[in-house]
Structures are given as C-alpha cells and as structure tokens.
Amino acid sequence: MAGEIESIHTTHAAAPGGHYTQAVAHQGVLYVSGQLPVRADGSHSVDQPFEVQACIALDNLMAILSAAGRRPSDLLKVTVYVAGIEHWPAFDRIYARYLGEHRPARAVVPVPALHHGYLIEIEALAGSERTS
Structure with a gap:
C-alpha cells in the first residue's frame, strides 16, 4: 500500500473499545x-x-475531525446506523445543526440492535487535511 497510514487519537472522544483506532489518515x-x-x-x-445519544456520537466525530486537522465541511461521506428508523427525523434535525449548510453524502441504515444497546453509531470519511 503506497503512503503512510497515520493513526488519529484524541482524548476528546471516546477511546476505542476494541482492536481498532478512532481514525486513520491515508x-x-x-x-x-x-x-x-x-x-x-x-x-x-x-x-x-x-x-x-446522537449528540454524543456527533461530538465524538467532531473531536476526531478536529484532532486530524479537519472540519465538518471536510466530510465526504457519513454512515449512520440507528436502532429504529423512527429516530431518523430527530437525527436529521440534530445532524443539520452540526453541519449547517454542508451536505456530505450520507446513508442512514436502520439496524435491529447496536453494541451495548445503543441507539446510534456514526462512521465517516473526510477529505484532505487543512494547512491553515
């Protein structure tokens, strides 16, 4: 694989609970x-x-973006898993507050259950690191 893989970690988001890192840049x-x-x-x-729960998951995402030198406007793709599609409208409102006018590609995937009984999990891809 060409190029270095950089692990990203911040104490301003939840520590990984398994064999993975908060984020990687490549x-x-x-x-x-x-x-x-x-x-x-x-x-x-x-x-x-x-x-x-949605705000806490989004706060974690924002903290990781910041630790990697990115902003919410650098988000390219967001995937959201929700335990119950009835949560979609509430999530969409909260998400819009966090992202403002920026509208990355997104999928909201209803699932029957998430780890520990949580109602939401969010993963994302973001673009190039900011230099200023």
Missing part, C-alpha cells in the same frame, strides 16, 4: 471508525434518550 483521506455515544471520559449514555 493519502489525504480520513477514515473515522464507528462512534457510539460513549462520552470522552468513557461513561456510557445507553440510558439516555436518542437525541442525547
């Missing part, structure tokens, strides 16, 4: 691992409403 593309709504301090939010 040839100008940032690949962000699935982010559950686990707080940066490691505390769980599985008992919280969907809207709270």
Whole structure:
C-alpha cells in the first residue's frame, strides 16, 4: 500500500473499545471508525434518550475531525446506523445543526440492535487535511 497510514487519537472522544483506532489518515483521506455515544471520559449514555445519544456520537466525530486537522465541511461521506428508523427525523434535525449548510453524502441504515444497546453509531470519511 503506497503512503503512510497515520493513526488519529484524541482524548476528546471516546477511546476505542476494541482492536481498532478512532481514525486513520491515508493519502489525504480520513477514515473515522464507528462512534457510539460513549462520552470522552468513557461513561456510557445507553440510558439516555436518542437525541442525547446522537449528540454524543456527533461530538465524538467532531473531536476526531478536529484532532486530524479537519472540519465538518471536510466530510465526504457519513454512515449512520440507528436502532429504529423512527429516530431518523430527530437525527436529521440534530445532524443539520452540526453541519449547517454542508451536505456530505450520507446513508442512514436502520439496524435491529447496536453494541451495548445503543441507539446510534456514526462512521465517516473526510477529505484532505487543512494547512491553515
């Protein structure tokens, strides 16, 4: 594989709970691992409403983007897994608040269940690192 693979880690997002890293950068593309709504301090939010869980997962994504020198406007593709498609409208509203006018490609995938009983998981691809 040509080029270096750089692991990205920030203490401002949840630490990985398995054999993976928060994100990797390779040839100008940032690949962000699935982010559950686990707080940066490691505390769980599985008992919280969907809207709270969505904000925590998006906060993790934003922290990882920042640690990698990216901004929300660098997002190219976002994949969202939701346990229950009835959460789609609430997610769409919250997502729009986080991204403003930027509209990357996106898929919202309904799933029967997520790890630990969470209601949302978000993974993403972002473009080139900012130099300023």
